[in-house]
Each structure stands twice: as C-alpha cells, then as structure tokens.
Amino acid sequence: MLKLEKRQADSRLMSYVSPLIAIVLTLLAGALLFSVLGHDPLHALYTFFISPLTNAYGWTELGIKVAPLLLCAMGLTLCYRAKIWNIGAEGQFIMGALGGSMAALQFLDAESRWVLVPILISGSISGLLWGALAAWLKTRFNANEILTTIMLNYIALNALLYAVHGPLRDPAGFNFPESAMFADAALLPLFSDDYRLNISILFALFFTVVIWTVMARSWVGYQIQVLGEDAKAARYAGFNTNRLTWFALLVCGALAGLAGVAEVTGPIGQLIPHVSPGYGYAAIIVVFLGRMQPFGILLASMLLALTFMGGEMVQIEMSLPKSLTGLFQGMLLFFLLAADLLISYRIVFQPRTARA
Amino acid sequence: MDIDLITNILFATFKTGTPLILIALGEMVCEKSGVLNLGQEGMLLVGAVVGFIAASVTGNYFLATFCAIFAGMGMAFLFGYLSITLASNQVATGLALTIFGGGLSAFLGTNYIGIGLEGIQVWSVPLLSDIPVIGKVLFQHDPLVYLTLALFALVFWVFRSTRLGLKIRAVGENPEAANAIGINVQQIRFMAVLFGGAMTGLAGAYLSLVYTPMWSDGMSAGRGWIALSLVVFASWKAERILLGAYLFGFASILHLVLQGTRFEVPPNIMAMLPYAATIIVLVWLSSDAIKTKMSAPKSIGQPYRPLA
Numbered sequence: 252m253l254k255l256e257k258r259q260a261d262s263r264l265m266s267y268v269s270p271l272i273a274i275v276l277t278l279l280a281g282a283l284l285f286s287v288l289g290h291d292p293l294h295a296l297y298t299f300f301i302s303p304l305t306n307a308y309g310w311t312e313l314g315i316k317v318a319p320l321l322l323c324a325m326g327l328t329l330c331y332r333a334k335i336w337n338i339g340a341e342g343q344f345i346m347g348a349l350g351g352s353m354a355a356l357q358f359l360d361a362e363s364r365w366v367l368v369p370i371l372i373s374g375s376i377s378g379l380l381w382g383a384l385a386a387w388l389k390t391r392f393n394a395n396e397i398l399t400t401i402m403l404n405y406i407a408l409n410a411l412l413y414a415v416h417g418p419l420r421d422p423a424g425f426n427f428p429e430s431a432m433f434a435d436a437a438l439l440p441l442f443s444d445d446y447r448l449n450i451s452i453l454f455a456l457f458f459t460v461v462i463w464t465v466m467a468r469s470w471v472g473y474q475i476q477v478l479g480e481d482a483k484a485a486r487y488a489g490f491n492t493n494r495l496t497w498f499a500l501l502v503c504g505a506l507a508g509l510a511g512v513a514e515v516t517g518p519i520g521q522l523i524p525h526v527s528p529g530y531g532y533a534a535i536i537v538v539f540l541g542r543m544q545p546f547g548i549l550l551a552s553m554l555l556a557l558t559f560m561g562g563e564m565v566q567i568e569m570s571l572p573k574s575l576t577g578l579f580q581g582m583l584l585f586f587l588l589a590a591d592l593l594i595s596y597r598i599v600f601q602p603r604t605a606r607a
Numbered sequence: 608m609d610i611d612l613i614t615n616i617l618f619a620t621f622k623t624g625t626p627l628i629l630i631a632l633g634e635m636v637c638e639k640s641g642v643l644n645l646g647q648e649g650m651l652l653v654g655a656v657v658g659f660i661a662a663s664v665t666g667n668y669f670l671a672t673f674c675a676i677f678a679g680m681g682m683a684f685l686f687g688y689l690s691i692t693l694a695s696n697q698v699a700t701g702l703a704l705t706i707f708g709g710g711l712s713a714f715l716g717t718n719y720i721g722i723g724l725e726g727i728q729v730w731s732v733p734l735l736s737d738i739p740v741i742g743k744v745l746f747q748h749d750p751l752v753y754l755t756l757a758l759f760a761l762v763f764w765v766f767r768s769t770r771l772g773l774k775i776r777a778v779g780e781n782p783e784a785a786n787a788i789g790i791n792v793q794q795i796r797f798m799a800v801l802f803g804g805a806m807t808g809l810a811g812a813y814l815s816l817v818y819t820p821m822w823s824d825g826m827s828a829g830r831g832w833i834a835l836s837l838v839v840f841a842s843w844k845a846e847r848i849l850l851g852a853y854l855f856g857f858a859s860i861l862h863l864v865l866q867g868t869r870f871e872v873p874p875n876i877m878a879m880l881p882y883a884a885t886i887i888v889l890v891w892l893s894s895d896a897i898k899t900k901m902s903a904p905k906s907i908g909q910p911y912r913p914l915a
Contacts, residue, residue: 255693336698338702388886388889388890392889392890392893392894393893394886394889394890394892394893395839395889397645397698397702398832398835398836398885398889399886399889401829401832402829402832402882402883402885402886403882403886405828405829405879405882406879406882406883409875409876409878409879409882410875410879412875412878413873413875413876416873416875417873417875532706532709535702535706536706539699572713572714572717572718574710574713574714574717574824575714576710577706577709577710577711577713577714578707578710578711578713578714579710580706580710581703581706581707581708581709581710581711582707582710584702584703584706584707585685585689585703585704585707587703588689588695588696588699588700588703589689589693589695591695592693592694592695596693
C-alpha cells in the first residue's frame with residue numbers, strides 16, 4: 252500500500268523537483284490526449300513544444316511573449332511573497348494597454364522617438380492606478396483581494412471594449428472595433444528589421460533584476476517576506492502592513508501596466524479588443540512554477556510563452572484547436588499542486604501484511 | 608414605465624438570478640463543511656460546455672442537463688481529491704481548478720462556437736400562468752427555474768431540521784470534535800464538494816441551454832466569482848442567498864430598466880455593473896467585519912487530516 256506520511260521538515264529538494272514532475276506529468280497527459288485525438292503523440296508534442304523553437308524567428312517570437320509574462324510575474328511575486336493574492340495582473344495589463352493607447356493616439360503625427368516616454372509612463376500609471384484601487388479596497392475596507400481583483404479584471408475588460416467600440420475607435424477604420432494604427436515613432440524600437448522582437452524584453456529583464464534586488468537586499472523586501480511568512484510577527488515588529496500592501500500592489504500594477512502598453516506599442520501597434528491572450532492569468536502559473544525565485548520565474552515564463560506558441564503551431568500544422576494552450580497551462584498548474592504535496596509529505600510503501 | 612416593461616424586468620430578474628442561486632447554494636454547502644472552493648468559475652464553464660455538447664449531439668436536453676451535472680461533479684472530484692484527501696492548499700487548488708476549467712472548456716467547445724440551439728423550452732404552469740403579470744413573472748419559466756427553487760427548499764430544510772445539516776455544520780465548525788464523536792470528516796466534506804460541483808454543473812447547463820442557448824469561451828463571465836461573494840453577503844444563510852441573487856440579477860439587467868427612460872448608456876458600461884456591485888457589496892460587508900467573521904464556518908479553508 253502506498254501511503255502519504257508527513258515529513259519532519261519541508262523538503263527543499265522537492266520544492267525544486269516538483270515543477271519538473273509537473274512538467275513530465277503534463278507531457279504524459281498531453282501525449283495521452285493527442286493519441287485520443289488520433290495523432291501520433293510524439294509528433295504532436297514535438298510540434299507543440301519543440302518546432303516553434305527550431306529557428307531564430309521562433310526564439311525572437313518567444314522573447315516577445317516572455318516579456319509581458321516576466322513583467323506580470325515579477326509584480327505578482329512581490330504580492331504573493333507577502334501573501335497578497337492579487338489575481339488582477341490581467342486587468343492591470345489591460346488598463347496599461349488602454350492608458351498607453353490613449354496617449355499614443357495623441358501623437359499620431361509624431362516623428363520623434365521621445366513620444367514613447369509619455370506613452371510608456373501613461374500606460375504604467377494606468378496599471379498602477381488599477382493596482383491602487385485594489386490596494387485601497389484591501390487596506391481601507393479589508394475587502395478580499397482575490398474577489399476584488401477578479402471583479403476589477405472584468406471591469407477593465409469592459410472598459411477596453413467600450414473604448415475600442417466608442418471613443419478610441421479609428422474614425423477611418425470601417426467601424427471595426429480597433430483604434431488607429433500608432434505612428435512609427437510611437438512603436439518600441441526593434442532589434443532587427445527581420446524580427447518583431449522589441450526592447451520590451453530588456454525592460455522585463457531589467458525589472459526582474461530590480462524586483463529581485465528589492466526582495467533579497469532591501470528593508471522593504473525583508474518586511475514583505477516577514478509579512479508573508481507570519482502576519483502576526485510582522486505586526487509585532489511594528490511593520491506598517493498597510494503600507495507594504497500598497498507597495499506590492501502599486502509595483503505590480505505598474506509592471507503589468509508597462510507590459511500592457513509594451514504590447515500595444517510592440518507587436519500589435521494599435522489597441523484591439525484581444526490585446527491580451529491571458530498573460531495576466533498565465534503569469535500566476537509562472538510565479539508558482541518558478542518557485543517565486545528570479546531564475547525559476549525566467550525559465551517558467553519561457554515555458555508558458557512556449558505554450559502560447561505551441562497552441563498556434565498545432566493549429567497551423569495539425570489543425571488542432573489553439574485552445575490547447577489553456578488546457579496545457581491548466582494541467583501544468585494542477586499537476587504542480589499535486590506534486591507540491593511531496594514537499595511536506597513523503598510516499599512510503601507499507602506492505603499489507605505489516606498491518607495485520 | 609408601462610406594465611409590460613415591469614413584467615419583463617421582473618421576469619428577467621428571475622432568469623438572471625437562477626444560475627447565481629445554484630452556484631451560491633452549492634458553494635454554501637461546501638463552505639459550511641469547511642471547504643472553500645474557489646474553482647466555481649472553472650466547474651461552471653465545464654458544466655456549460657459539456658451540457659451544450661451533449662445537447663447538440665443527442666438533442667436530448669434532459670440527458671444534457673445530467674451530463675453537465677456529472678461534468679461539474681467530475682471537476683469537483685479533482686478539487687476534492689487534492690484539497691481534502693491530499694490536504695492541499697484550498698485557495699491555490701481552487702484557482703487552479705478555475706484556470707484548468709477555462710482551458711478545458713475552451714478546448715472541448717472549439718467546434719461548437721457559433722452554433723445555436725433551440726434551448727430548453729418554457730414550461731408554463733397550467734392555469735396559474737394565465738394570471739396577468741404574475742403569471743408571466745412567476746409561472747412561465749423553463750423547468751430549471753422551478754428546479755432551482757426546489758433545490759433551494761431542499762438545502763434550506765437540510766440545514767434547518769436534519770441530522771445531515773448538523774453533521775455538515777459540525778464538520779465545518781470543529782472537525783476535531785466532529786471526528787471525536789464518530790463523524791467521518793473527510794467523507795462529509797467530499798460529499799459537500801461533490802454537491803457543490805453538481806449544483807455548479809447544473810448552473811452551467813442553465814447558461815448554455817436556457818439563458819443563452821449557445822457556447823462561447825468564458826461565457827460564464829465571472830458568475831462563479833460573483834456567487835462566491837454572494838455566499839459571504841448572505842452570511843451563509845440559504846434564504847439570504849435567494850434574496851441576494853435576485854438583487855444581483857436585477858443589477859445585471861438594469862439596461863432593460865433604462866430602456867424605459869431617456870438615458871442612453873453604452874452596453875459595455877452597463878456590463879460593468881454586476882462586477883462593480885460585487886465590489887460595493889464586499890466593501891459594505893467589511894463595515895460589518897466582525898459579524899461576517901462570526902457567521903463564517905470556523906474551520907473554513909483549513910485542511911483536515913485525521914491522525915492515522
């Protein structure tokens with residue numbers, strides 16, 4: 252008989268092995284799924300997970316998707332380390348895209364690259380304000396942040412839909428719910444004209460380092476750590492928990508907002524209804540899979556970025572639904588939670604006879 | 608405002624409130640047993656898509672409704688196995704269930720987007736449905752609206768006057784004590800979670816077979832989360848869930864109300880209302896934080912593992 256037995260202390264090793272177990276289990280379940288759908292599982296898994304990265308173009312496309320995931324995930328890490336369950340990165344991302352687009356549409360004739368500065372700032376501040384709303388609701392009214400941030404996501408989505416159907420719609424756009432295309436000067440610079448990869452990946456890497464330094468080396472980072480591990484201890488120590496909550500949510504909002512504005516001034520180039528394929532939600536998986544550690548989060552955001560590309564790939568190559576992306580992401584998180592039990596429990600084998 | 612408009616508003620309030628009642632009742636039972644399942648949205652979507660597929664394939668709505676219920680229970684089983692049997696963190700597991708359900712339902716429903724179904728037809732109560740106004744508001748609904756009210760009565764009765772209701776509450780208030788007097792905590796909790804899944808699956812069927820007989824990705828539009836807030840709003844009392852759900856239903860169809868006036872508000876702005884209302888409710892509840900804490904099941908969210 253297999254039995255779960257509580258460990259004396261949590262296993263550090265297992266906390267790093269568990270994501271690998273989750274990935275293997277997801278691949279196995281994926282293989283099973285593909286064979287049920289009547290496809291050669293190995294070929295399908297190859298198409299989903301490997302073929303997107305077989306050329307330089309694929310790697311640059313991966314970079315485009317890693318950037319928003321990394322920005323959202325680093326912000327969320329700050330919140331989750333303080334045990335503030337912010338699910339609102341998606342809404343903050345959308346508000347960033349919306350606020351940035353409002354600015355970008357003021358500069359349709361711009362020729363100087365400097366217009367990017369007010370555009371990016373306006374996007375980040377929009378995201379920050381959306382995060383501020385969640386912080387205010389939590390600190391002032393003690394409203395559950397899971398529920399409020401999810402509601403704010405839906406409100407942000409409707410604000411975006413309102414904007415593209417109304418005030419921000421391109422007057423010359425044949426009534427399509429899209430804004431005008433931004434001026435070339437208002438688009439993020441590319442590394443090379445052959446690829447779509449832009450400098451947003453540098454922002455993402457820069458802020459990954461910044462956030463990590465804040466968490467590992469600063470006083471406020473230490474306070475957040477304590478707050479997350481023992482809220483009572485944090486209060487006894489005299490930490491201002493409300494101020495920490497504000498800090499975490501504002502930073503997360505600003506980073507997710509930056510990711511949003513980088514998306515509309517990057518690969519998209521205008522405001523559209525489907526500005527996010529779910530980066531804000533996928534970033535939650537990134538944080539858990541990456542163990543809230545910078546290097547882990549970098550790897551996890553690459554994996555999640557790959558699931559977005561894999562979905563498109565199997566749609567093009569094998570005419571399988573693109574929504575496999577969400578299914579793989581969901582399985583990954585589920586298997587991770589199951590495997591995480593091995594951190595505090597061990598599986599022991601008990602011969603049946605021993606119980607008699 | 609003329610009488611027809613008022614009739615329509617009340618009628619729509621009933622319809623919009625129905626799925627919220629189902630989800631919130633299921634979640635209430637779950638929470639009363641001490642389990643916080645944040646996976647409602649995921650179970651709802653899977654129930655909706657499975658019900659819709661079953662109805663498209665077989666044409667049998669009765670069967671399709673059962674398929675949706677079983678799909679909801681299947682999802683709830685996953686949640687229960689992880690969070691009860693293996694004692695994983697309930698918040699994280701619930702969120703995972705929602706994300707997984709969103710992905711799974713989008714995948715299953717790929718080939719069914721944009722197909723319309725006739726939907727479950729109205730089942731008018733003979734004679735009563737002929738009464739003016741009241742007849743249309745109360746007695747010209749589809750069978751699921753009546754079933755929902757019956758299920759409400761069942762849950763109300765179970766907690767008011769049965770041993771089972773007492774057992775569920777005991778398990779949610781103090782699992783150690785419940786265990787000591789011989790109640791199987793894990794079993795009661797698992798049953799409560801499965802019941803929650805069944806109710807949410809049924810609510811999913813209501814969405815995709817009655818409310819808007821079609822399938823689109825994410826069609827639940829946050830109703831699972833709104834229902835979660837409703838449970839808190841109702842301070843874990845079935846009768847208040849009924850009231851709260853109809854209030855929310857009313858908030859969601861305010862555009863109908865505005866039709867009678869000269870105000871013109873863009874539809875996307877109107878669509879924000881139920882979410883904004885939920886936030887307002889959460890804020891309002893916090894002014895009564897102590898009362899909320901008193902009425903919440905004591906061991907909510909805490910896994911329980913009996914000593915072997």
